[in-house]
Amino acid sequence: MPVNIKDVAKEAKVSMSTVSRVINNNYPVKEETRKRVEAAIEKLKFSPNVLARALINQNTKTIGVLVPRIDNLFFPTVIKAVETSLKDSGYSIYLCDTGDKADQEVMYINSLMARQVDGIISIDPKTENIKSGFYEDVSKDLPLVCINGYNKNIKCNFVLNDQESGTRQAINYLLELGHKNIIFVKGRKSYSYDLKKDVYIDILKEHKLLKNKHIVDVGQGNSYETVYVTMDIMIKELKNVSLPTAVFACNDLMALGVLNACKRLNYEVPKDVSIIGFDNIVISSLVEPQITTVDQNMYRLGESAAKMLLDVIKDENQQTSIIRLNTKLITRDSCRRV
């Protein structure tokens, strides 16, 4: 068990705050007491206080992590990966939940800078703050890595998934299973939905299936509410299509909404409707039938961002870079050959 300040206090028969004063050298301590504390530190091989070290070494061994919503099925896995990857290098993380608000993001980054963090990882940074150049500015002064939110005009370090090839893989899989009618379910305008929609249309064109284009916009993003809204909308949509059909949903919460809609309509999945999701959030494997989806590598996203940040911290002058991770189709039980 590592030695802590409490053990030193016990050994030296003083209070913890006295030990702290000796280490930080910021309040007067009797010479005799100081010697006793120093002897205890020596005897127990206690490594001195991180805070005091921070002011000496000019690094705090802390990393700020910004997340839009921690109570979400996607982000906790990313954070776990970041925490685990940084721990071995002695870093602790400050966790900041921005509530998906651009002004909170700025507020937190300022607060993290005031705390002299050694670096920042921002998960799904707000487009406003990317476009305004805020992130580019910050990254000139402080090691910074963004997970997603990529913008080619901004000089920043990015780690992201190759959503384009993931979408292509998923839709091609449905075509290979013989589906010619593929409904595309998306949320309100976002970079990710637009990119996926373009792939969908491109593939339909390639296969001369553009006449079968069927796009449903559920007007929602990536929240639990999405499941209910998608279900309601898809109950109406599915009534008007000839079965069997296939659905590509832009995320797993939408896919779950489609699955629930099928249950309400007494349509069997995958017999009547094949469903494919995106993200591979845990819930997609816990429902019956388990949903076929595209793995977003949430753990690898966090891990890669942490490693990249450590590299940037080591060498502050390096060029900004982009890591694009491959996604992977996870075939489960929600699709079948027609």
Next chain:
Amino acid sequence: MPVNIKDVAKEAKVSMSTVSRVINNNYPVKEETRKRVEAAIEKLKFSPNVLARALINQNTKTIGVLVPRIDNLFFPTVIKAVETSLKDSGYSIYLCDTGDKADQEVMYINSLMARQVDGIISIDPKTENIKSGFYEDVSKDLPLVCINGYNKNIKCNFVLNDQESGTRQAINYLLELGHKNIIFVKGRKSYSYDLKKDVYIDILKEHKLLKNKHIVDVGQGNSYETVYVTMDIMIKELKNVSLPTAVFACNDLMALGVLNACKRLNYEVPKDVSIIGFDNIVISSLVEPQITTVDQNMYRLGESAAKMLLDVIKDENQQTSIIRLNTKLITRDSCRRV
């Protein structure tokens, strides 16, 4: 937008590290430069660096939060509540994922003490560390609140749910719906399962239904694996009971496993089988049919722990205390009258 160290640097036309040197007064800076930085600080009304303040005020405005697994459906909500509640008082949180290991818990607490946190919240602390007196020792030196893990022999601050009355409410609800055969599904030995089992047996005795006692131990805890294991075991169990029947599951993941078992057996929920869960994790409301469950108040648990910790920080001499939150039955669509 709050002023940050970067704004000061820009205003004073110096680098960020120069501003930091002036504030921390730890490296030589030219007098003329120092004056310019000070003028910029004055002009922009920049509040000085948190780290420097920490050494002066003897508080770091940081709280350590320990969690067994952040990538779990239960804990992120608790953490969100803690973070949100502490933010307004100017605290940042250090997030530590212990991987549900007792030695990691000790390691992290030592590391947090070395970082001079102002307090610690430990979510689901390991029984070993509670019983060994480790937590009692730590809480003598540092404001500490445990969420769950209650042990009446240990002097510590605890926030927990009244699981006993929650279980009673759920089982009585099934009885009121006319169910006389209630299967009790639990995991491997733990304080929480034992407590719930005692309530189950007591109620059966009160209603002279002890002959109908049917306990299934799925040998699992509160992990995603639980869903699959419960499904497999319950497929066998449910084949041998006369329908309709009811199932009380000790947590929602088990309840979901029971629901999936019913689907595999083509049993309708709630027509053939009524299911009631515990915890109210988000997934219980996202499946079809939505699962009736007992709300564990995850947000309120975190909020109460944060408030309690702030109280302890303000008055370090106060007695340890216990907050027991009431649970609440959330009736949804997985139970019906027989």
